[in-house]
Amino acid sequence: HLHHLRIVRILIPYSSTITIQKTTTMSTTASIGTASADGGGGDATTASAAASTDVPMTAADGGLADGAPSAAKPASESTAAAGTTAATSSADDDAASSGTTFLFASESVTESHPDKLCDVISDAIVDACLTLDPASRVACETVCKTGVVIVLGEITTSASINYEQVIRDAVRDAGYDDPAKGLDYKTCNVIVALEEQSPDIAQAVDAAKVEDIGAGDSCIVFGYACSETAEYMPLSHVLATKLSARLAEVRKEGTLDWIRPDGKTQITLEYGNNDNGVPEPKRVHSIVISAQHSEEVSNDKIAADLMEHVVKPVVPEQYLDDKTLYHMNPSGRFVIGGPHSDAGLTGRKPIVDTYGGWGSYGGGALSGKDATKVDRSGAYAARWVAKSLVASEYCTRCKVQLSYGIGLPHPVSVHVSTYGTCTNKNGMTERELARMVENKFDLRPGCIVKELDLRRPIMRKTAAYGHFGREEEEFKWEKVKDL
Numbered sequence: 388h389l390h391h392l393r394i395v396r397i398l399i400p401y402s403s404t405i406t407i408q409k410t411t412t413m414s415t416t417a418s419i420g421t422a423s424a425d426g427g428g429g430d431a432t433t434a435s436a437a438a439s440t441d442v443p444m445t446a447a448d449g450g451l452a453d454g455a456p457s458a459a460k461p462a463s464e465s466t467a468a469a470g471t472t473a474a475t476s477s478a479d480d481d482a483a484s485s486g487t488t489f490l491f492a493s494e495s496v497t498e499s500h501p502d503k504l505c506d507v508i509s510d511a512i513v514d515a516c517l518t519l520d521p522a523s524r525v526a527c528e529t530v531c532k533t534g535v536v537i538v539l540g541e542i543t544t545s546a547s548i549n550y551e552q553v554i555r556d557a558v559r560d561a562g563y564d565d566p567a568k569g570l571d572y573k574t575c576n577v578i579v580a581l582e583e584q585s586p587d588i589a590q591a592v593d594a595a596k597v598e599d600i601g602a603g604d605s606c607i608v609f610g611y612a613c614s615e616t617a618e619y620m621p622l623s624h625v626l627a628t629k630l631s632a633r634l635a636e637v638r639k640e641g642t643l644d645w646i647r648p649d650g651k652t653q654i655t656l657e658y659g660n661n662d663n664g665v666p667e668p669k670r671v672h673s674i675v676i677s678a679q680h681s682e683e684v685s686n687d688k689i690a691a692d693l694m695e696h697v698v699k700p701v702v703p704e705q706y707l708d709d710k711t712l713y714h715m716n717p718s719g720r721f722v723i724g725g726p727h728s729d730a731g732l733t734g735r736k737p738i739v740d741t742y743g744g745w746g747s748y749g750g751g752a753l754s755g756k757d758a759t760k761v762d763r764s765g766a767y768a769a770r771w772v773a774k775s776l777v778a779s780e781y782c783t784r785c786k787v788q789l790s791y792g793i794g795l796p797h798p799v800s801v802h803v804s805t806y807g808t809c810t811n812k813n814g815m816t817e818r819e820l821a822r823m824v825e826n827k828f829d830l831r832p833g834c835i836v837k838e839l840d841l842r843r844p845i846m847r848k849t850a851a852y853g854h855f856g857r858e859e860e861e862f863k864w865e866k867v868k869d870l
Contacts, residue, residue, distance in 0.1 A: 490672050492655040493623035493743030495631035498851035499561040499648030501731025505529035506740075506850040508536065509733045509755030511557040512550060514844035517757065519546030521842035524584045524603075527755040529554075531731040533569055539580040540755065551577045557847075562638065562648035568679075569649075569727025600833040601794035603759040604751075610769025610787040611746030612777040615668065619774045620856035622668045623656045624743025629701045630654065632852045634678055637696050645688070647679035649724030656706070665783050665808055673712035674698060679724030680716070690715035740854050741766070746786045754850050758841035761791045761832050765798075767864040768835045770855050772824050775868040776803070781820060783808040789830060798830045827870055839863045 496503050508529040516523035523544035530537040536554055555572045563570035612619040630652035638646045653675040658666040676693050693715045734752025738744050741753075751762030758764040773785040782805035790799040803821040815823060824830075829838065836842060845861040858865060 488657050488659040488669060489666075490655050490657055491623055491666075491744070492653055492673075493621065493627040493738075493745075494651065494653040495624075495627040495739050495743075495852070496652075496736060497631050497635045497648065497650040499563065499635065499725065500651060500736075501531055501649070501726045501729050502733075502735040503731075503739075503851055504558070504561050504563075504726070505531055505731040505733040506736065506754035507561060507847060508538065508554055508557045510846040510850040511553050512538065512542075512548070513755065513757060513846045515548050515550075515553045516542060516544045516546050517842060517844040517846070519548070520544045523757055524759060525755070525757040526584070526760065527581070528733045529731070529755070530733075531570065531726040533727045534566070534571075534574070535576040535578065535726075536570075537578040537580070540582075541584045542581050543584040550579045550581065554579075563725060568647055569723070569725035596833070597837050598829075598831060598833040599796055600759060600836075601796050602761045602765075602791040602832050603756075603793070604762065605791060605793045606749060606751050606762050606765065607788060607790045608749040608751070608762065608765035608769050609741075609747040610766065610771070610773040610785075610789075611742045612770070612773035612785050613665075613745070614777055614783045615666075616856075618856035618858075619777055621743055621745045623654055624745065624853070625856060626656075626671075626702055627652050627654045627743060628739075628853050628856075630674070630676065630697060633697045633701050634676070642696055643692050645681045645684035645692075647681065647724060649679035649721075649728070651677045654702075663783070663808065665806075668706065670708055671702060671706045671711050673714065674702070675714040675717065677716055677718065677721055679721050682722055686716065686719060742855065747788070749788075753854055754846070758836045758839075759832060761789075761835075764832060764835045764839070764841055765789050765791060765830075767839055767841070767854070768828070768830055771839070771864040771866075771868065772803075772828055772830075774865065775870055776805075776820065776824075778867040779812075779870045780810055781805075781812050781815060781870070782810060782817075787824070791832065796831050796833065801825050801830065823870070827868065 498504070498507055506529075508531075509527045512527045513523075513525045516525050523542065523546060525540070525542050525544070527538060527540040527542060530539075536558065538550060538554060554577050555575075558570060558572035558575065562568070563572055563575075565571055566574065613621060615622050616625050618625060631650060634646070634650040634652065635648075637643045638648065655672040655674075657669045657672045659669050661667050676697065678689065678693060680689055690713075694713065698713070733755045737748050737750075737752065741748055749762070749766065751760075751766075753763050753766060756763045769787045769789050773787045776782055776785045776787075784806045785808075786804045786806070788800070788802040788804075792799050801821050801824055803817065803824060805817050805820070809815070809817040809820065829835075840863055843861065848859060848861065854862075855865070
């Protein structure tokens with residue numbers, strides 16, 4: 388029925404609600420309005436009685452996070468739905484966007500969110516290959532939907548892997564053990580479509596010594612660090628990640644017996660620039676949590692339990708006040724979740740994986756790849772560089788860009804930005820920092836693999852709750868280099 392399709396562009400008045408309906412041989416209804424909320428499982432929205440909070444942001448490169456002044460005026464808050472506590476006014480939000488402060492949000496998902504489940508499965512396969520053959524070449528994508536998991540890609544390895552068993556184990560570990568949850572590791576269909584790496588790509592990467600291997604693809608990658616937290620990560624990202632990790636923890640521990648595997652968290656902080664123009668967190672503006680739940684639990688109990696067992700243990704009290712907004716399961720119902728609600732795909736949560744929207748993102752997924760793919764290893768190296776520069780007090784914020792060409796053993800370019808926070812330590816200007824990076828760090832793909840020991844089976848650990856800002860011993864890119 389393609390001849391029935393019509394593309395319509397609509398300019399919507401601020402805070403208005405418009406419903407468009409056109410019926411031909413097939414009926415399609417689209418609703419656009421302020422009374423919609425994320426069902427939590429993915430990107431689809433579900434109309435509900437919850438009032439949305441619209442906070443306009445600007446700038447593509449990290450939004451306001453890259454130091455742009457707050458110019459947009461957020462909408463005033465309206466009456467909250469069940470499970471939502473509101474305490475603010477348009478005047479309060481006017482103050483928050485007056486130019487002295489700005490709002491910035493980060494989100495995260497649990498390890499059982501359908502997209503993140505696919506990341507976990509893909510990295511479980513990477514680890515299975517690296518365990519038996521550290522020289523394995525892996526590019527593995529996963530798709531999941533109700534009752535089915537599909538794995539496809541290119542793998543060259545000497546290891547003999549039972550891929551189906553690896554997949555089922557990962558699904559089990561994510562908590563999907565009942566068809567009512569959208570997926571059951573015991574009965575789900577598993578489809579494996581894997582081939583060997585293209586010989587054209589292989590000949591461009593192969594080398595006698597690991598230090599001389601070429602980049603597995605052409606790409607750009609970014610690393611970011613700031614002095615905002617002990618992890619040298621943005622606080623908004625740290626808190627969003629900890630909230631989602633806590634959601635999974637209370638399910639696994641049995642603290643909340645009504646909670647199911649799927650979940651998403653979002654936190655908005657109010658930031659102010661200090662005298663040097665560096666953003667500093669002032670307070671939590673709002674928290675949104677969507678947690679998949681059993682049929683019988685009430686919205687009031689969900690809201691109370693999430694506040695008591697998830698928010699309070701994670702968010703420092705100093706950032707909460709009587710104006711902080713809490714939206715707990717704002718869609719009103721989230722029984723159907725996981726792959727049953729939304730299809731999952733590897734690599735679809737890159738901002739969750741990296742810096743929560745701060746800095747920049749290169750475009751390549753991290754999970755499902757061995758370290759010859761510089762989308763992954765290069766991103767780890769860029770974080771290593773950025774964190775080392777900030778921790779060594781050459782700046783208080785840092786973004787590093789690296790670019791690579793397929794088959795080339797050296798980066799094509801190295802760029803360092805300090806957002807104007809360069810301290811001129813040892814007389815080093817921002818321009819000179821880039822040259823120092825090239826002298827202090829060997830950023831050849833093979834040397835990154837060797838220096839960060841990336842042929843170990845550690846990738847599955849990175850797949851959930853962020854690849855950066857963690858202190859696990861295996862994550863050598865988080866170890867500050869002495870400069």
